[in-house]
Amino acid sequence: MERESTAYFKAIGAIVWKDLAAELRSRELLSAMLVFAMLVILIFNFAIELQPSLRATITPGVLWVTFAFAGTLGLNRSMAIEKDRGCLDGLLLAPVDRSAIYFGKALSNLAFMLIVELIVLPVYSLLYNTNLFNPGLLLTILLGSIGYVAVGTLLASMAVQTRTRDVLLPILLFPVILPILMAAVKTSGGFLQSAPMETIWPWLNILIVYDVIFTAVAFMLYDSVVEE
């Protein structure tokens, strides 16, 4: 039993290591996500002329739209790498529980998403002259990203097996992650506008509950999703 669980965690670690090592060489996924995220921020910056007092209101929406769009690009690419040379079959042939593959891919997707977010935040702060280095906001970004990749990794694994994977993923993903995005936007807004904690807590709780539920559902469904 102990040996099995060690093998399980080693497999998760191996997948994360493989994804990070491959990305360090190619920089395909991160550069695409970053360029896209920067473009979205710039477009919003030019499209919406904001008075300083309104910035805190609109910032959470702009940030989460940026993260969600850039994240979709990353999720698609992350699974396409597995599919292109048949590597997904290589993963599925390994004698480990298939949920280990899910957690490995989800953790590397989370790492890529957090890297992009860490770069986007200071750029956004400069462009919009808004201070985003708020511990509450950073916690919300972490929780929102966990929920996003928990669902995204599952749906990307499903979409990658179809011919229309690039189009299919956002169509499948956005309706499902709507509660996470809503809760993340509301919680981020609460922290940025220094709202009282009793108004933030309900949204923060929704975010945590959705993270747990989506991770559990993805853990249970992954085997059937990747099975032919």
Next chain:
Amino acid sequence: MIEVHKLAKRFGLKTVLRGLDFQVAPGEFVAILGPNGAGKTTFLRILASLSRPTFGEVRVAGYQLPKQAAAVRSRLGVVTHQPLLYGDLTAEENLRFYGRMYAVPDLDCRISDVLELVGLSARRRDLVRTFSRGMQQRLAIGRAVLHDPEVMLFDEPHTGLDQDACDMLDGLLRNVAGRGRTVVMTSHDLARVEDLATRFDVLSRGVIAASKPRSGLGKRNLLDFYRKALAG
């Protein structure tokens, strides 16, 4: 080593395998022949636990599929016409990754042995995307034997290889099979498998239409046997 009984596989309304029976004894090298679309790849994917049977019983190395899939996978090495390798990792890194997935003990030593076996020791630190198709296929065999499996499945491994690369691959296949492993290989290239396999099975219309050991076939009789099996 492999026992398949009344195996059927449907994709929607299309039936690909129709009550197929198939047995392989330990150490045998069986070539499954058949035209394109005969269901060879589907059959091999079921044996590899990558696809679930619609009906029927499948046992590999004494374990039942799909119930004991993880036990089967740890005893199985699979090579397809796709290399299942990451282009942005080196040959060594690819083997290290798969070695960790299979929990291979003494991994450094094993990687060196496998690279030696497939003749890629000198290229161990090169990215796989810089490899020729033949070299990628050799490394794919290295990946498949890394955990020293009892059963090897080859799905048309010669696809897309030039003559020299095919000859090199054949040498490697003989080497891999010669170590007492049970091998099942699909192919539609009769000339290529004629000297490799110890038994030939023809898959046609979703069943094994004919089966013959190499000893029962005279030189150049494989084509006749194959044509008769398809016609019958």
